[in-house]
Amino acid sequence: MASTKYKLDPDSDSVSATKKESQPVQPQFPEGGVRAWMVVVGCWCISFVSFGIVNAFGVYETYYLDTYLSDYSPSTVAWIGSIQAFAQFSATIISGPLTDRYGPMVVIWPVSILLVVAMMLTSLCTEFYQFIVCQGILLGACSGLIFGPAFSVIGHYFFKKRGMAMAYASTGSPIGGTIYPIIMTALIKTPNVGFAWAQRVCAFLSLFLLLIAAVTIHATPLRRKGNLFLFEAFKSPAYSLQVVGLFLVVFGFWTPYFYIATYAKAHGMPAVLASYLFAILNAGSFFGRMVVGTFAQRLGQFNIVTFSCFGCAILLFSWLKIDTPAGLIVLVALFGASSGVIIAMMMSTLAHCAPHPSQIGAYLGQATAVIGLAALAGPPITGALIDVKNNNYSQGIIFSASFMMAGALVFTFARYVFAKDKLIA
16 A cells, blocks of 8 residues: 655645655654744643633632532532533534644634633623533633644644653643632632632633734644545544543543542631642642653653553542542642643644644544543533532542543553554553
């Protein structure tokens, strides 16, 4: 079967292909340079705004349960965050293929404005259905629409260093997940400020970062034609096993991000300190992403994700025996580091299954759309298993940990299929 060599021509607006009958040749990538690293900076800003605000939902849920939605159960309120996470993941199935065909800025510019509008509208919400529409659906979808295009463009500039570049760009997510809760917690308690203006301050911060992204993300000439979606990707065992494994992992992934504060308060931790657990969780995530980004090429991206999945599952099982403030702080720091690695590196491992960089958007979008279903169902099911009245979180924790362990096992098979004969992959 003839292979194809793709070369990015800086003076052309399309992909040139030269067929070779001998051994396949990998596409050529810049692997660095000012423009490439500026793209990483822009993606960092988008990661801060998109995944950062989703990671911060725990502080919102805690506040909603104490105020506007005090008559609702944690499981019901969790639907806001789970719909937000699902909308973010699933929206990439639209933005990813559009990026492959028309470039990222066609999506990023208009959706950035809509995202800020969604955050402003959330500041006006007081009813459950309003939070579902504004924060869950609109804000979540906008986050996904800009996230997918940004990270697919990194794959146009990097191959050998792709894991490192994507990991560094993804560190915006835990920083956002740290800064947003700190802003919200501090300003909500401030006289004459409250929730509404705290949320608006977060919106203005998001607008500033999205403006930076708009001027730093430069598209390459790589484009593809043909079908909008590439469902034949699921015929690849390495790709489809990854999707299944990550689906199972994400089913239990969000449990600490949603419920750690209410668990801590139920076990005697002061409310203010409990709210800062989300900042510690995301700070740990930042540390994990930076470390694996630095050593991804040496240790192997698939290896790192595999060990991180097992690590998260073990930590969740350990949660069953941890109820002291010191123990919970250590737990969230370690879980943040391990879970952050999964999100940081999975984009790179999925992208490596794409035959050509002009297909990365579709490969990422299709995978995350499936994974998003787990983000939709996982937190509410976990919440339903939690007995808040009796402070019994065991069933929810076991449920989440079991799914993560199953996902780790499936991802191990994906790693084996992708590189059977390589120790570093």
